[in-house]
Amino acid sequence: MHDFDAQTQAFSEQIEAELEDGRLNFPTSLDVSLRIKRLADDPGSSLDEIAAAVRSEPVLSAKVVRMANAVLLNPYGAQITDVNTAVKRIGLAALRCLAFAVAAEQLAQDHRSKNMRLIASGLWMHSVDVASWSYALARKLRTVNPDTAMLAGMMIDIGQFFLLARSSAYPALEENLERFSEFVAVWNDPVGRAILEVFELPEDILDAFEYENPYGGSWPPASLGDIVFIATLAAETPNPFDSLLGVQKRPELFESCIASISKEKLHELLEDARAGKQEMLAAVCA
Numbered sequence: 604m605h606d607f608d609a610q611t612q613a614f615s616e617q618i619e620a621e622l623e624d625g626r627l628n629f630p631t632s633l634d635v636s637l638r639i640k641r642l643a644d645d646p647g648s649s650l651d652e653i654a655a656a657v658r659s660e661p662v663l664s665a666k667v668v669r670m671a672n673a674v675l676l677n678p679y680g681a682q683i684t685d686v687n688t689a690v691k692r693i694g695l696a697a698l699r700c701l702a703f704a705v706a707a708e709q710l711a712q713d714h715r716s717k718n719m720r721l722i723a724s725g726l727w728m729h730s731v732d733v734a735s736w737s738y739a740l741a742r743k744l745r746t747v748n749p750d751t752a753m754l755a756g757m758m759i760d761i762g763q764f765f766l767l768a769r770s771s772a773y774p775a776l777e778e779n780l781e782r783f784s785e786f787v788a789v790w791n792d793p794v795g796r797a798i799l800e801v802f803e804l805p806e807d808i809l810d811a812f813e814y815e816n817p818y819g820g821s822w823p824p825a826s827l828g829d830i831v832f833i834a835t836l837a838a839e840t841p842n843p844f845d846s847l848l849g850v851q852k853r854p855e856l857f858e859s860c861i862a863s864i865s866k867e868k869l870h871e872l873l874e875d876a877r878a879g880k881q882e883m884l885a886a887v888c889a
Contacts, residue, residue, distance in 0.1 A: 636705075639657065668683060673883070740834055811831050
């Protein structure tokens with residue numbers, strides 16, 4: 604356990620130093636996400652330039668075309684076979700989300716530790732689940748842009764993804780996954796906020812990551828933060844770090860956080876949104 608303590612201390616000091624300098628050392632798997640995000644944000648970028656960046660990543664290319672052909676985004680069924688048309692169809696917000704989803708999936712597959720790889724895979728599935736619920740709920744309620752909600756849902760655990768990726772340099776951390784989960788819980792918030800600043804996300808997405816008062820109980824949920832919060836509780840794939848720490852979010856937390864809402868109304872909303880959630884989930888995961 605001495606090695607665990609020593610490597611935890613070294614990891615903490617490294618992260619703290621990077622946060623103080625304002626220069627986080629990003630895992631290679633996130634480079635494509637950042638490049639596409641910056642291109643998408645640059646009004647001088649052309650669709651051809653963005654599509655070329657997408658084509659440089661074969662897995663992302665395939666998923667972009669597949670998402671563009673999903674009934675949810677292509678109700679008239681006209682077959683889309685090229686990346687340029689697919690990017691135009693799904694929109695830049697959905698593209699940002701999908702680029703991060705692909706990067707996170709690669710992180711989960713590439714981690715050299717089997718145990719950490721399993722955690723990363725579970726975290727990826729949880730994040731995609733939350734993103735899909737966020738999209739479906741926003742589309743159903745029509746109070747928030749669905750693409751923005753999907754991106755916010757996918758980014759909700761980005762601090763945990765970052766810490767998992769960087770943990771590969773500290774192999775002793777897998778000796779005690781419960782204590783590693785405690786370490787992640789300590790650093791998740793400051794690291795996540797720093798990453799969101801690097802990604803230069805819109806202010807409404809940053810506001811969705813305010814945890815002090817995540818849901819006030821208003822109905823229907825009108826803000827992006829409310830929708831992502833409900834999507835997190837509705838997600839049927841658990842966050843593996845919560846599981847390691849013994850945190851059970853369903854159904855106890857669900858009921859306590861939204862006690863002022865009629866269970867019938869909530870159940871009706873989730874059931875109405877479920878089909879859209881399943882289709883978006885399939886489009887991202889396929």
